[in-house]
């Protein structure tokens with residue numbers, strides 16, 4: 296059993312208030328690494344636990360206005376210290392998501408955060424408005440996370456998330472329609488100053504930020520000399536990301552004091568404690584969840600079982 300260190304500024308086993316919502320826990324799953332949070336439904340025989348046990352929230356795969364087929368395979372490539380992915384935001388689109396996925400998540404009774412992405416800033420507002428109308432009565436729907444690491448079609452394909460003014464516009468557009476849900480902006484690490492993006496998100500009305508999305512990465516197949524991913528570069532995640540994510544969370548906390556949900560390379564309670572040490576209010580588990588769907592539940596159980604060291 297791990298002992299919770301005495302230097303922790305708060306008891307991480309307690310609930311977390313983010314804007315208008317209270318989350319029952321601080322260990323969440325990360326977007327894209329646990330499907331819609333339903334794939335785990337049949338895992339675990341009776342008495343063997345569930346991958347949802349003890350989770351503070353499940354963050355859904357990112358949903359876009361229309362359904363997307365995603366990128367050609369291979370979409371996932373294992374590297375020595377992490378994984379490269381190029382999924383291409385495959386998803387069922389907002390209408391089907393609201394009609395079929397939201398009721399199923401609601402029935403499961405796990406707090407969920409819906410990840411949204413669009414290709415134009417004003418579309419974030421439309422998505423939030425449609426979702427708010429369609430899922431108004433969903434009591435387990437705690438929040439929305441804006442995936443801002445997508446190409447902005449209106450601005451020539453540069454990621455929304457790299458320009459503070461655009462981040463502020465996207466967040467403000469969504470906030471208007473989501474007064475009763477926690478609103479998080481998920482930030483890209485592929486910039487000079489991530490703290491500037493966090494400040495912009497707060498100006499737009501975000502209750503906090505999620506940091507970080509994947510780093511840009513690539514690998515080459517030496518038998519052909521070609522990139523392993525058909526679209527050449529992809530998103531790099533997994534254990535190698537942890538020190539990068541930790542530094543980015545630290546930068547945001549130190550420079551802005553905003554609530555940060557930390558994500559990047561987390562697999563164990565020890566990893567989680569490092570994020571709490573630099574000031575994260577909650578954490579998400581991504582790539583580790585793909586090789587073990589019980590990873591986040593196991594970390595949540597370890598946290599719940601840990602004893603607090605006396606000060």
Ligand SMILES: Cc1cc2nc3c(=O)[nH]c(=O)nc-3n(C[C@H](O)[C@H](O)[C@H](O)COP(=O)(O)O)c2cc1C
Pocket residue numbers: 325326327328356357371378380382384410442481507508509530531532533534536558559560561579580581582583
């Ligand atoms: C296969 C895969 C799919 C992902 N899909 C999404 C996504 O749809 N939306 C999103 O915001 N992040 C997505 N991510 C990024 C993760 O949520 C997370 O920010 C990142 O992988 C770093 O955390 P990790 O090292 O624990 O995986 C994806 C990551 C992976 C590995």
